[in-house]
Structure formats: C-alpha cells, structure tokens
Amino acid sequence: MTRLLDVLAVDDEVPALDELTYLLGQHPCVGHVYAVGDASAALRELSEHPLDAIFLDINMPGLSGLELAAVLGNFSHPPAVVFVTAHEDKALAAFEVGATDYLLKPLRIQRLDEAVRRVQTARGPESAPPPDADEVVPVELGGVTRLVRRDSIGWVEAEGDYARLHSSSGSHLVRIPLSALETRWRNLGFQRVHRSYLVSLHLVTGLRTTDGGVLVHVRDNGASPAVELPVSRRQTRELRDRLVRGPMRSYRPGGDE
Template sequence: MINVLVADDELPAVEELAFLLRRDPRIGTILRATNGPEALELLAANPVDAAFLDIHMPGLSGLELAEIIGRSANAPVVVFVTADDDRALEAFELAAVDYLLKPLRNERLTRTVDRVVELVAHPAQAAEVEMITVDQGGISRIIRLDEVRFVQAQGDYARLHTAEASYLVRIPLAELEKQWADSGFIRIHRSYLVCMAFVTGLKLSAAKPTVSVGSAALPVSRRHVTVLRERLEATRVRPQK
C-alpha cells in the first residue's frame, strides 16, 4: 500500500482524482490540498510515497512545489496532473515519474500507479525516463518513449501509437528499429515495430499471424515469426529444476 498527496487549486479536481485513486487497492491514505503551502504543511506532518500535483496552482505552482519537495530527504515521487501538455519537458527535468493530462482516464492512471509502486518498492532501480519530441497540429510535444506501443511505417515517416494518440515523426521505420532495439521494440512486419511490453496476444500459427496490442491486431510477416516465438518462449513460466 502506498500513501499519496493530491494537490490542486480546484476542489472538484482534488475529489475526482482522490475518488479514482481510492478505487485502486494499492492506495492507502490520500491527503488533500488545494494550494502549495497547504501541501507543504501536510507533507511535513505526514510523509507520503507519492505526490500528485496540479501544475497551475496560484502562489506556488506544482513545478515550484516539486522543486521544494525534491530537496528533502526521502522525498516522495512526483506525478504532475494538468489540463495542458506544454510543460512536460520541465516536469521531467524535475524527475517526475509521470505527467497526466486532464480529463483523467482510469486506464492511464492505473499505469501511473504501476510506475509509482515499482519505484517505491525498488528505488535503486529508478532509471531516467527517455523523452522524445513529436509534432502534432503544428505544436511540439514531449512524450515518454515507454508510452509508445507500436510504430507504423508511412513512407519516409513513422507514426508512433500510444494509448491516447498517434504522432507522425520524420524518420524511417528502419532507423527507429536500430535506435529503439534496446527499449524492447522489435520488427514484426515491413510496416510495423512493436514494443513487446504492450503485446497482449499472439496468433503465430494462423494463416495470417497477428500480434495484439490493446485493441489493435497487427500483421506479422512469416520471416519474423521465429523471432517472436523466441521472445515468447523466453517469457514462459517454467518449473524450477
């Protein structure tokens, strides 16, 4: 069980996030604050494992609050919650574990809690989050590499698919295959790379092999079936000898 703080200058937003967090059995005590100074007072009296901070709070913003929290010993991990994504780079420079966009989605929040629980349980294993810049509608955005589920070739471009959206980047699929091999991405088709962490199903013996990533069924070329089988066998649970 982890204890958390929720800080947002809008009380309905505080209550909504607290309600969603309360539904997760891994969440223990939930402290609530409606401004930065109140959050600091609560943290001084009640150490928590994670702080969910709204960025745009008057007086003391979530970014400023995170910077103050980060100076203390045994600081909680920080998750930013905001209605816009133009401060993502600043957020991750402050070592935030995640950056949630409003309106909140339960599936997305669950993945954030997964990360928080993992970091609390194994703080020594914390690794720097790799960020990538993408363009969408003429706006440059920062997203986490570990949010990319699969990549689809589109000529000299590649489309990155996350749970929430897709982003077109000007780089060939073959180049991304080389760059992201160590991040769990493998080639399954001339037009697709897939992150094995998001694979939910495999049909490799069918006439048309496919890989399931969420609700998407991606084609698998015959020449890539062997590699996928090897990856599948490597993750199979076996009795100890």
C-alpha cells in the same frame, strides 16, 4: 505483504481534486489519500505525514506544481511526483524536476493505474507487487485438465462469457470473461486492444494503419500463426503509449519477420 501507498492529491480546482481523490482512493494499491488545494497546504501535509507520492496540478495559486516539485527535490526522502494537468507542453519541464509520471486531463483510469505502478517501482520492493511469471490457467481438453502458462499465451479472444486462449500449446476455451483476464493481466504485459481481443505486448511486432483503422501484428508464438487484430479507436492511444515504452520490432506485411 505489500504495503499500501499513502498519497497526496493537490489541485486548486475542487471538481478536479474531488475526482482525483476518489480515483486514488479506489485504487487497490493506495491506502490513505490526503487532499489539499494549493502548494502551501501540500507542504504542511508533507511535514505532518510521511507520504509515498504526490499527485499534483501544474497551474496553481502561489507556488506552481513545477516549483513545488523543485522544492521537494531538496527533501532527504522526497515523495514520488506525478503531475496531473491539462498542459501537454509542460512534460519536459516536469521530468527535469524529477517527475515519476505525467498524466493529462481528462484523467484516464488506465493511465492512473500505470502511474501508481511507477510509484510502486520508485518506492522500492516493499511497495511493489511480487512478480507472478509462473501463473497457469487450468483448461479442459478431452476430459483432462491441462495447465497453460500465462507467458505462453500470445493473444486472447472473447467468445461470450468465455475466452479463447491462443497459446504455444494450441487454442483453449476457458470459462473466464475477457474483462476479467484484462484486469488480472494488465500489469503483467497484456493490453486490451479491442472489445474482443487482449494481446501479449512482448509478441507485438508492429502496428499498421489502413482505411478501416489500425491493426496490431502479433507474431507466431509457436503454435498459433501470426495474426493481425483490429485495434479500437479508444484503445489505440494507450496501446501506442505502452509500446513506445518497450521494444517493438517493425515488420513488413507479407515479408519475413
């Protein structure tokens, strides 16, 4: 059974601390959330409770977040450190003191989820969710139920309360909302790029900017031809963030892949 994470939220601004504490408390992989307003109180909590991670601001009275992280580096078993800050220019300094992740305010739920998963990985297999590479989706075809492997799906298209799976075995309509598949598969290599589309990141070969916006290129997965799908403005930043953390081949529109 996967152990839930015990974490500490640290921020001297009460509204920001309340929001961070609430969001962490709602995360399904987080057990208990402690909350304090400065580094001194954080050190007291760390002396009283074994914690998996500390989510902290950088600018605080007394010890700054960076100074606190440097102190934690001297612990025999330090918690993972995730910075939550409005300062874009402190990322290099944060990773120099061993940060696991660096989140910018205003906090986005998707990035917080990514940070929690990084903490799970840093804490080892006892807190990391088990892989589920063999998940299958049952689909009806001519009165026969077939099982479509998730790893054979290149992209998914919303059709009302249904979703159309574009897989190596063909196109299949299933009675599952796209939002449900987004939640279920986000940690397994899929990314929502538009209100109508969910794509498998390992099949993405590039992005192209046009007058109308950004398009993501999804290569041929064995049955469905290569396609270009629109990326909404609100999803563009996260898509780029996730792609730069993994391999992405460049491509030339109209050329060989």
